[in-house]
Amino acid sequence: MDPSEELSRHGDATPAPIALSAWTDLVQEDLLHANPTAENLRRPVADVQLYDALDDQANVRNAVVLAMGVSCGSVGFERVLVHAADGEAAAVIVKARGTPIEDLRAASSRHDVPVLVVGDDADWTRLIAMARTAVAGAAVDSVSGVRLGDLFAFANAVASIANGAASIVDPSGRILGYSTVPGQPIDDLRRETTLTLQERTPPALDADFKVVYASTDALFVQSPSGIRDRLALAVRAGGELLGSIWIIDPGGERRQPALDALDRLAPLAGLHMLHARSASDFTERRNADLMRTLMDDPAQASFAAAQLGLEFTDGFAIAAFALTHPNTGSLDAMREQHRLLQLVTVTCNVQFRSAYSALIDSVVYALLPCAGESPRAAHRRVIRDIGSYATTISAHPVVAAVGGIAEQIGELPRSRTEAVRTLQYLMHQQSVSRENPTLHPPAAAVFEDYWTELNLLEIGTYIAEKHLGRFDVIDAIRAYDAAHHTDFLITLRAYFDSNASVSTAADRMHVHGNTIRYRITRLAEEFGIDFDNPSTRLWLWLRLVSTDL
Structure with a gap:
C-alpha cells in the first residue's frame, strides 16, 4: 500500500483513546507506575488535564490528571484520587517527593485509580506539552516505526508520504532534520540550507514564515523565480510554536494529497519535535551551568x-x-x-x-x-x-x-x-x-x-545594614506624619530636591510658598534640623533619596 493511502486510511477514522501503557511509551518520560496491573495498563487515555482543587465538577473521564502542587499523603492528594476515581480518570500523575512507592501503591489500590510518579525535578510545562501531544499524535500511526525525536528519520517518512523533499525548521531558522529520499528533486535553497543547517533569513524576518506561522493548516507557498514552490506546515503543541515543516512541492495531482497528509501529520510532528527538544534540554542545562560559572x-x-x-x-x-x-x-x-x-x-x-x-x-x-x-x-x-x-x-x-x-x-x-x-x-x-x-x-x-x-x-542599603540612620530624625518625621496626617517628609524631600528654593518646592508640591516656609520652620523647631549646616542637609537628602528610588 502507498504510504499516503495508509495515512489517509488512518486519518479518516475517528481517533480512538490510546491505552495507558502505549501513552506512556509515546511520552517517553520517566513515569513509574505505582500499581502496574494489567487492568491499569489498559485504561484508555483521551485527554490530559491539570487538577484544579476548586473545580470538582471537571470532566476527567479517560483523562490523565496532573496533580501539580499536591503533596503525596496529604488530604489534598486523597481528594485528587477520589475525584479521579469518581470521574473514571485514566490515571493521576504526582511527584513523590520522598513518599515510599508502597504508600503510593496502596493509595492506588484503595481508590482503584492508576498512580504514575514523575521525578521531583521534572518540568511540569514540558510534561504537559508532551502528554497532550502524545494523545493527539497517537492517532497517526503510519510512521510509528520512526523513533520519537529522530527528526531526520521523521523527515524521510514525511518526504515519502508527501512525495517531496522535507526539511524541519525550528523558530530560530535552524534546520533540525531533512530528508534524503533518493530521486526527489531539490533546488539551490534546499542544498544551501541543508549544508549550513540554517535558513538564509531568520523566520522572524521572513514573510513566508510569518504567513505559515499564522495558519493552522498546511499551505502552498509560491517561491520566487529559480526556487521551487513549497508546501509548509507550522508545528505546535499546546499552543506553543515548535517550528515548521517545509516540503518541495510535488505539483499537479500530488499537491493536495500532500497538503492533507501534512495536516494529519501535525500532531505526530509536534510529538517528534517535543522529544527532540527534550533531548536538547541537556545542552540547555549545560549551557546554563556554564553561564552561571562564568558569572559567579x-x-x-x-x-x-x-x-x-x-x-x-x-x-x-x-x-x-x-x-x-x-x-x-x-x-x-x-x-x-x-x-x-x-x-x-x-x-x-x-x-x-x-x-x-x-x-x-x-x-x-x-x-x-x-x-x-x-x-x-x-x-x-x-x-x-x-x-x-x-x-x-x-x-x-x-x-x-x-x-x-x-x-x-x-x-x-x-x-x-x-x-x-x-x-x-x-x-x-x-x-x-x-x-x-x-x-x-x-x-x-x-x-x-x-x-x-x-x-x-x-x-541606602549600606545605611540600613549598618543602622546608621538611628541617630537622625527621618524615622521620627515619618512617624509624626503617619500619626498626624501631615506632609513634613514630602516637603523636606521637595525642599532638598529644589536646592532650598521655596518657590521651586512650592511648584513641585502645588502649594503656596508660605506653606513651604511654615513647614520648614516647623521642621527646624520640632525636630531640631539645622538647615544652615551643609553636612546635615547632605545627610538627610541621602537618607531620603536612597530609600525613595
Whole structure:
C-alpha cells in the first residue's frame, strides 16, 4: 500500500483513546507506575488535564490528571484520587517527593485509580506539552516505526508520504532534520540550507514564515523565480510554536494529497519535535551551568568559556531579561520564560551572529559581544528589539538591562551584578507605574543610564545594614506624619530636591510658598534640623533619596 493511502486510511477514522501503557511509551518520560496491573495498563487515555482543587465538577473521564502542587499523603492528594476515581480518570500523575512507592501503591489500590510518579525535578510545562501531544499524535500511526525525536528519520517518512523533499525548521531558522529520499528533486535553497543547517533569513524576518506561522493548516507557498514552490506546515503543541515543516512541492495531482497528509501529520510532528527538544534540554542545562560559572565563579570562568567556545577578544556585557509576570513560579510564567529565552537567542543570533544565553532563576541572561565602534548602541538596539518582539510571547512586558562592559573574563561577575541591579530598579519602576498610570518608565536600559540612582540605592542599603540612620530624625518625621496626617517628609524631600528654593518646592508640591516656609520652620523647631549646616542637609537628602528610588 502507498504510504499516503495508509495515512489517509488512518486519518479518516475517528481517533480512538490510546491505552495507558502505549501513552506512556509515546511520552517517553520517566513515569513509574505505582500499581502496574494489567487492568491499569489498559485504561484508555483521551485527554490530559491539570487538577484544579476548586473545580470538582471537571470532566476527567479517560483523562490523565496532573496533580501539580499536591503533596503525596496529604488530604489534598486523597481528594485528587477520589475525584479521579469518581470521574473514571485514566490515571493521576504526582511527584513523590520522598513518599515510599508502597504508600503510593496502596493509595492506588484503595481508590482503584492508576498512580504514575514523575521525578521531583521534572518540568511540569514540558510534561504537559508532551502528554497532550502524545494523545493527539497517537492517532497517526503510519510512521510509528520512526523513533520519537529522530527528526531526520521523521523527515524521510514525511518526504515519502508527501512525495517531496522535507526539511524541519525550528523558530530560530535552524534546520533540525531533512530528508534524503533518493530521486526527489531539490533546488539551490534546499542544498544551501541543508549544508549550513540554517535558513538564509531568520523566520522572524521572513514573510513566508510569518504567513505559515499564522495558519493552522498546511499551505502552498509560491517561491520566487529559480526556487521551487513549497508546501509548509507550522508545528505546535499546546499552543506553543515548535517550528515548521517545509516540503518541495510535488505539483499537479500530488499537491493536495500532500497538503492533507501534512495536516494529519501535525500532531505526530509536534510529538517528534517535543522529544527532540527534550533531548536538547541537556545542552540547555549545560549551557546554563556554564553561564552561571562564568558569572559567579572567577576561578572556573576560563574553563567555562572554553567549553562554550567563547573567544574573549573585544569583551562582553551581561544582559538580563525578565517578564513582569505577577507569579513567576506559575505554569504560564515558566512557559513564557522559555519562550523569552528562545526570543533572546534568536535575536542575538540575528544581531551578533552568535548567541550565549541561558535561563537561570526566572531571569534570561545573555552575553552580548562588544565588537565594533559602538557596542553600546548595538546593546541598546538588541534589548529594544527584544522588548518589541516580546508582545508575541507574553501579555506581560519584558524588562531588559545590560551591565557594564567586561574587558576581561574576570570582570563578568561585575557586569552581571550591574545588569541585575539595573533590572531590579527597572522592575520596581514598572511596579510603581502600575499604581500611577501617569508614569511611563523605560523597560530597557544599560547600566550607565541609571548609575547615579543605583549607587544611591547602594548607599541606602549600606545605611540600613549598618543602622546608621538611628541617630537622625527621618524615622521620627515619618512617624509624626503617619500619626498626624501631615506632609513634613514630602516637603523636606521637595525642599532638598529644589536646592532650598521655596518657590521651586512650592511648584513641585502645588502649594503656596508660605506653606513651604511654615513647614520648614516647623521642621527646624520640632525636630531640631539645622538647615544652615551643609553636612546635615547632605545627610538627610541621602537618607531620603536612597530609600525613595
